[in-house]
Amino acid sequence: MIGLELACAYVAFGTKITAAEALAHMLPMLDGALTKIGVQHMKKMGIEFHLECALCSR
Numbered sequence: 001m002i003g004l005e006l007a008c009a010y011v012a013f014g015t016k017i018t019a020a021e022a023l024a025h026m027l028p029m030l031d032g033a034l035t036k037i038g039v040q041h042m043k044k045m046g047i048e049f050h051l052e053c054a055l056c057s058r
Contacts (some may be wrong), residue, residue, distance in 0.1 A: 001027060004042065011045050020053040 004027070007017045019026070019042075026049065027035045039049065 001029070004047075007047055008042060008045060011042075011047055016048075017046070018048045018050065020050045020055055022053060022055065024052050026051070 004019065007019060011017045025032075025035065026039050030038075043049065
C-alpha cells in the first residue's frame with residue numbers, strides 16, 4: 001500500500017510508474033469496490049498496472 005502511495009506522489013512529479021502485482025488484483029486487504037475506484041483513479045493519473053505478474057531475481 002505504501003508503494004502505491006509513493007507511486008501517486010512520483011507520477012504527480014512526472015515520473016512514469018509501472019506497478020507489478022503477483023495477485024490478480026491490487027490492494028487485497030481493502031474492500032473490492034474501494035480498490036476498483038482507487039485503481040481507476042491511479043490509471044487516470046498515468047500509473048500502469050501489470051497483474052498476475054511473476055517476478056523473480058537471480
